[in-house]
Amino acid sequence: MRIEDYALIGDMQTAALVGRDGSVDWLCLPRFDSPACFAALLDAPEAGRWLLAPAGGGACTSRRYRPDTLILETVWERDGGAVRVLDLMPPRGEAPDVVRIVQGLRGRVEMRTELLLRFGYGHDVPWLRHDGGELAAIAGPDAAWLRTPVELRPDEDAHRTTGAFTVTEGEEVPFVLTWQQSWLPRPAPVDARASLKDAERAWKDWMRRCRYGGGYADAVRTSLVTLKALTYAPTGGLVAAATTSLPEDLGGSRNWDYRYCWLRDASFTLQALMSAGYDAEARAWRDWLLRAAAGHPADLQIMYTVEGARRIPEWTADWLSGYEDSPPVRVGNAATGQLQLDVYGETLDCLHLARRCGLAVDEEAWDLQNGLMSYLEGAWRSPDNGLWETRGPRRNFVHSKVLAWVAADRMIQAVETLSLEGPADRWRALRDEIHDDVCAHGYDQDRNTFTQYYGSAGLDASLLLIPRLGFLPAGDPRVKGTVEAVRRELVEDGLVLRYRPEKERVDGLPGREGTFLACSFWLADALAMEGREDEARELFERLLSLRNDVGLLAEEYDTSRSRQVGNFPQAFSHVSVVNTAGALAGRHPGTRTP
Numbered sequence: 001m002r003i004e005d006y007a008l009i010g011d012m013q014t015a016a017l018v019g020r021d022g023s024v025d026w027l028c029l030p031r032f033d034s035p036a037c038f039a040a041l042l043d044a045p046e047a048g049r050w051l052l053a054p055a056g057g058g059a060c061t062s063r064r065y066r067p068d069t070l071i072l073e074t075v076w077e078r079d080g081g082a083v084r085v086l087d088l089m090p091p092r093g094e095a096p097d098v099v100r101i102v103q104g105l106r107g108r109v110e111m112r113t114e115l116l117l118r119f120g121y122g123h124d125v126p127w128l129r130h131d132g133g134e135l136a137a138i139a140g141p142d143a144a145w146l147r148t149p150v151e152l153r154p155d156e157d158a159h160r161t162t163g164a165f166t167v168t169e170g171e172e173v174p175f176v177l178t179w180q181q182s183w184l185p186r187p188a189p190v191d192a193r194a195s196l197k198d199a200e201r202a203w204k205d206w207m208r209r210c211r212y213g214g215g216y217a218d219a220v221r222t223s224l225v226t227l228k229a230l231t232y233a234p235t236g237g238l239v240a241a242a243t244t245s246l247p248e249d250l251g252g253s254r255n256w257d258y259r260y261c262w263l264r265d266a267s268f269t270l271q272a273l274m275s276a277g278y279d280a281e282a283r284a285w286r287d288w289l290l291r292a293a294a295g296h297p298a299d300l301q302i303m304y305t306v307e308g309a310r311r312i313p314e315w316t317a318d319w320l321s322g323y324e325d326s327p328p329v330r331v332g333n334a335a336t337g338q339l340q341l342d343v344y345g346e347t348l349d350c351l352h353l354a355r356r357c358g359l360a361v362d363e364e365a366w367d368l369q370n371g372l373m374s375y376l377e378g379a380w381r382s383p384d385n386g387l388w389e390t391r392g393p394r395r396n397f398v399h400s401k402v403l404a405w406v407a408a409d410r411m412i413q414a415v416e417t418l419s420l421e422g423p424a425d426r427w428r429a430l431r432d433e434i435h436d437d438v439c440a441h442g443y444d445q446d447r448n449t450f451t452q453y454y455g456s457a458g459l460d461a462s463l464l465l466i467p468r469l470g471f472l473p474a475g476d477p478r479v480k481g482t483v484e485a486v487r488r489e490l491v492e493d494g495l496v497l498r499y500r501p502e503k504e505r506v507d508g509l510p511g512r513e514g515t516f517l518a519c520s521f522w523l524a525d526a527l528a529m530e531g532r533e534d535e536a537r538e539l540f541e542r543l544l545s546l547r548n549d550v551g552l553l554a555e556e557y558d559t560s561r562s563r564q565v566g567n568f569p570q571a572f573s574h575v576s577v578v579n580t581a582g583a584l585a586g587r588h589p590g591t592r593t594p
């Protein structure tokens, strides 16, 4: 399946990907970053999957989410009849469940199910016990049960379970898969119908809180649901995407694990959610941050687990061949230990915005902000790995310095407008110093553009954020020059690359990558801010057209193959849908009138 052939279901603790062929090919239990029990996404079906589809196989005729929910409806029209499968993960009760309900729509359709549970990222083959429509599977720490009225059959050789049945018009056949740690008693089974109702109610209640009132409302609502689905409800942490190792370069090795909370991605996500009125999520994330960042500000990490833990060692699951033969499959992320100075600015920007939106002034949060700012005062001159997490030598990335300016600016604003206490004069001097430094060393007069890093001949799409962050106005000739330079040098078939990896081999990695969707939205934002609304709208609509049939976007787009690439669905991309729609409605991205 292509990446865009998948849809997401989830229960705000983990998520699964369901293909257009009715196969659940990715599911990590019990948490986003737990080992997968279905990993066919990154190998063959033998790495674990759950198929539920007409016996003849093949892709569905159509599918959609029930409006304002993450309940997936997949329809197959066949000669003798039509069938719909509802897929969902109900709000988490005692244990995680995947509920699948087959509904006969017309005539008769022969159906088939095939379940291969492979715990430990496709590695661990469980013992299976069948009892009529009941299956129990167990391997090491994992146990799972499948309940259905359909007679299930073991295929002992292949360690798989199959079932065949016919569904006629008006008939409904439920399947419920439940997971639990193997040493605990089996959880009480959930009722498929009742959990469908619970899930629908929970999603609709959440969407009712939405205050977004601009254009492109359907796209924005789908993206908000996706962002909420990437939130780990027990702690308020937000993952960057639901997957690991979907390649940025098909056949290449730019494959990373995104099932963690990046302060950068989470700050962006929160800004989008707050702009739509979701203040409770902002509070939950602020509290998550206070717990995760506790300790010395110099020890702040750029990412944590959803629980706020610090250790995320990177290793490769060598038994998996990778998506479309793109090894390695990485688990964990070595970028954890990198120095990325921009996260201080993004975090302080987000906390400031949260306060402006009415989040109560909290002493602990202000202490944290002061601590982060003091650290940055001493550290902002250091070269770092930058927001793209380059694995080459550290550089003086212009974006990192601009975000140091943002950090000082938002702290000054907090003192000036929210009457918080702090050394505003010292911060004002620092803000001016950083501004002068960036304009002197990060701007190339001959080419009339800011550069990727001090002294670099290369460009970087993150420079498009300069006007939106308030570092310089959109009408400044240096900003306009940068926008034009990005269009000239980084645009491929109308979409924007983050940078040219081949140039100066800045990221220290082999191969190339697709155009980066968030950066393409940033170009639309920059054009809108410059008053070039028609061009901005045209680009935005092109980007919306790249979403799959259920409105989802991966991290990147390969223009030569016309395919989505990279992890999926990606928060960065969906944040950008919300922000750019807001920008076109006249609101600057990431802001909300307090």
Ligand SMILES: OC[C@H]1O[C@H](O[C@H]2O[C@H](CO)[C@@H](O)[C@H](O)[C@H]2O)[C@H](O)[C@@H](O)[C@@H]1O
Binding pocket: 240, 254, 256, 257, 258, 262, 264, 265, 333, 334, 335, 387, 388, 389, 390, 391, 572
């Ligand atoms: O491309 C190299 C890097 O790719 C990942 O980082 C990217 O994803 C992060 C999460 O969305 C995002 O915060 C960052 O800006 C992106 O560059 C990967 O996590 C890195 O390990 C890798 O070096």
